[in-house]
């Protein structure tokens with residue numbers, strides 16, 4: 001039957017996709033991921049085929065990082081399955097990988113389509129606001145295909161280690177109207193709560209189509225109109241298409257219709273130019289768009305069941321001030337895709353920038369974000385994070401926190417008051433708050 005023959009390849013590809021160059025993925029997470037991926041795909045195909053009985057032990061749709069949003073049309077579901085495949089596709093040098101790169105597939109960094117491990121983090125570098133392209137900035141590609149030379153960190157630059165964030169729910173994030181997010185900003189702390197969220201306003205590259213959220217809209221002199229940044233650890237990217245095109249180009253060395261010129265190691269001159277002989281662009285636009293539509297319809301995991309202890313934790317989450325930045329719910333506006341239209345987005349983030357204090361500062365500006373500011377990390381999906389990271393937890397922009405409690409303890413700057421309020425709680429109250437956050 002169709003569903004069996006179609007359910008096979010994603011499982012094999014899931015395993016192949018874990019052939020992470022940079023990350024030591026253990027057999028356990030590989031097994032879990034392969035299972036989740038194949039079972040999810042099977043469940044989708046069963047749903048798409050309209051069968052009434054599920055014949056496999058698929059995980060609950062809310063228990064995975066790579067399930068589709070509810071309410072997709074059969075066409076959208078089919079596109080989702082195709083995009084899932086492309087997201088997991090590992091590239092080899094004869095398919096265009098490199099010449100310099102960080103990893104071989106999207107899924108090898110974004111484990112289970114959720115957050116990555118520190119082994120898969122990459123380093124951005126610059127000198128002040130100068131992205132130093134002549135030195136190979138702003139991203140260190142520390143791997144190279146045979147015949148090319150990996151980049152090395154130049155001396156005297158500021159660096160910032162970036163853990164791959166989860167990619168589920170980005171379609172919902174994209175569908176939140178700009179004014180909803182801007183309404184939460186309080187740049188001068190007019191309400192006196194010590195928290196001053198700021199948007200990162202960025203100008204997109206001129207190839208980002210104008211009908212995209214965050215696309216390039218020329219103004220009277222042909223410059224781009226500034227747009228709200230939503231993606232990335234500092235919210236420096238306003239368009240999902242741009243994020244994906246750059247991920248192919250910078251993270252994997254895959255040229256595409258939007259970025260057709262190979263990213264080469266500028267530190268070594270032209271010696272290694274011939275290493276990648278695959279004609280550019282290396283990726284058909286249809287495959288890039290397939291990944292884009294996959295990400296747009298990728299659902300966040302469902303939160304866990306409420307218990308009396310979690311109810312208490314929820315109240316403490318508000319009273320200690322976490323909700324000052326981790327806004328529990330935003331809402332999408334009208335969308336062509338019914339599954340994205342006028343929906344609640346329970347992400348626990350205001351998507352704004354906050355000064356998080358010295359300990360977290362990277363001293364490296366990104367768009368309008370200063371070297372002390374970070375975008376509030378969404379908290380959805382924390383409930384099942386460890387399942388996809390081989391039992392580990394990596395939190396904050398560089399993965400330095402290994403538990404939710406540790407993450408809270410290193411909140412500083414605008415979040416200092418909330419952190420101190422958390423630390424003043426009784427052990428039982430603290431445990432309730434943690435239990436709640438880990439149920440999201």
Ligand code: HEC
Pocket residue numbers: 102103104105106107108109110120121122124162163164165166167170230231232233234243244247248251252291295
């Ligand atoms: C080498 C590891 C790596 C690879 C490979 C990679 N990413 Fe990422 N991705 C990251 C990191 C790190 C960030 C955060 C970057 C930052 O904040 O500067 C990120 C951010 C993102 C985001 C923004 C999420 C958000 O909410 O802010 C999306 C979407 C994304 N990646 C999609 C992709 C896609 C699609 C591919 C494959 C074409 C891909 N990534 C390949 C590491 C990777």
Ligand code: HEC
Pocket residue numbers: 195233317320321322323324325326354356360374375376377378379394395396397398404407408411414415418419422437
């Ligand atoms: C002033 C804004 C602010 C307040 C208040 C705040 N946070 Fe955060 N939180 C952030 C930002 C910004 C990040 C991302 C920091 C980074 O990337 O290094 C973050 C990250 C986190 C993370 C890690 C998420 C991840 O995916 O890495 C957790 C967990 C968290 N916060 C929980 C809490 C809790 C619980 C409270 C209340 C006690 C709280 N936060 C209060 C802004 C805030």
